Amino acid sequence: MRNDNKPPKKRKIGGSDRNAAWLLIAPSLILILAISIYPVLQSFYFSLFDLQLNTPTKSSTHLKYNIQLDQYLKYYPFLEDELTNEISEVDEPLKGKLTDIKKDLTALNKQIRDDSEGAYEKVNQTLNNYETPSQELATVEISNEMANQFTQRIASINKRLTGIENREALSNAKELIGLADGLRGAVIEPNFIGFEHYANQLTNPRMWSSLWNTVVFTVLSVFFEFVLGFAIALLINKVFIGRGMVRATVLIPWAIPTAVSAMMWKFLYDGQNGIIAKFFTEIGLIDSMGSLLTTDAGAMFAVVLADVWKTTPYIALLLLAGLQVIPRSLYEASAIDGAGKWKQFISVTLPLMKSSILVALLFRTLDAFRVFDLVYILTGGGPANATETISGYAYEIMFSQTNFGAGSAISVIVFICVAIISIIYVKLLGSDLLPEGSKK
Incomplete structure (x- = not known):
């Protein structure tokens, strides 16, 4: 008897199909190489030279006399x-x-x-x-x-x-x-010095201090942004009167340019007239209004708070897109089975939101790790480099000191850190999203 329920046989991909596929993705690969890989390779090349713009004999790369x-x-x-x-x-x-x-x-x-x-x-x-x-x-x-x-x-x-x-x-x-x-x-004279810049930076306490500040800022800001962003996404995903206005209002902090946002928070943190500084003093969070931007912990707290306020809507927007593609029938079926709201969140929402969570956390973590403008305008890396990030340190070396060789080495170190973060996220959160054949 003929069995019509047999699954269709998979069509084998021939050489011509494979070549056609490569031709289709070739422009994208070339664009990725031109935009992403080439600047990194150029920075790596410059990092191998003692390249200093303020020194005429070292203002360009020289392999020979x-x-x-x-x-x-x-x-x-x-x-x-x-x-x-x-x-x-x-x-x-x-x-x-x-x-x-x-x-x-x-x-x-x-x-x-x-x-x-x-x-x-x-x-x-x-x-x-x-x-x-x-x-x-x-x-x-x-x-x-x-x-x-x-x-x-x-x-x-x-x-x-x-x-x-x-x-x-x-x-x-x-x-x-x-x-x-x-x-x-x-x-x-030839200014090729090989990996000397990397050796100097990896033994430089200031570089490690700025890297640690970056890690602390990234972990704190991304954690609070994700928690608050998820809560906001769950809230504005509900059906209620005025939902459209609430969604538009939530996005206002994210729409404000970072430089404007940083200047605004700088006035709010002012030690004499800052409203936020006065409020924190009255509730006992800080000793005095002036200590918010003049102490190590206060300055880091101020930067994280400003970043959380501005970027939480971005996380909420990404997570909201993931929530809206979850079928309502799944929640109805789980409710019939006796699952409560918390059980539905754990068993239905989180598993189906895994791809959206990966995208939101990956994009936001990489963006937070490369933060520069917010810290530069708000605290300038102070006090005493307590909030100096790795990007701010690279800017100081490359543009203030015009040491492009050392600055390029720091840029390559930042790229390596970003690549490691991306690999960790994909391994921890994205492995289940890959097809079975691609895991082998």
Whole structure:
């Protein structure tokens, strides 16, 4: 007898179908690589260099020795002219010493001219026309041998000039020494340092302190936001008069820009006129109004409270979307079976909300871990770096100190922490959401 209840056979995916599928997702993969992966790789590359924008010789990445011809030609012609003038005016034996120095300088200049492959003349002509040469033209790569020879000769010239005993016989001794000393900065050394930034940061107490502050802020804010957000989502999911107005009102804190919200809470926390500070003082939560932003615990509490107020509606909105897709028939069936409200919440709501909870917690945790603007405006990381987050620390190193190498290393550390958080969430909450075949 024919059995019509047999499940249909699964269609095997052939090579052509697999290739077509890869072609369909290829644009998305390329977009992900371009937007997400490339900036991380670029930050990692910069973190391998001693990259400091406030230092001209370290303002870009250099794997080999280079010489700045514009810097060199700003000093060499004048030094040569000064030496020529001094040689014509002084007597022996000082004339012989200056002549030897000039010969060494001329020989070095000839070698630089020969090794520059025409860039020397172009840069010199540009400077003679009172123009500024481009960095690409003025920066010429040289060999390690040439760099060492240049450094040694310039050091020798400086030593011999400063060691002249009868310096009063020279008409422009200070100018000679100053011009010779200016040639030192013409050679750019390689600033590749490997993983030195990571070693320095991983042993830096300030980095670990900022990371701990970030973890404390993230755990506290996400916990209270999730609890309050879930309660609000359950409330506004009910059918009652004015539900639409209540939903719109709840979203107002989230709609306010973070910078505006931070400034508003800063006024509310003010030690003299802040309403929130006065209220907390009257109920005995803090000793005085001024201690809210001037103590370590008070400042962290203030930042967490401001973030909970602003971002709880975001959690509520995400969880509300998950609640609305749960069929009402499941609650009716569980009520018939004798399940109360708490039992329905545990047995029906939570299991079916698992995907929504994963999305809400993952997005909010990653956002809280990368917090910057709220803390920067509200406390500035103070008092005494008590609320400084890892993002604020990276900003301080990268932009205030213009140390892009160390700042990039911290950015990579933040990326690694974010990746670990994502993996933990997916493993703990998202494993049951994956198809059976993908768990193997």
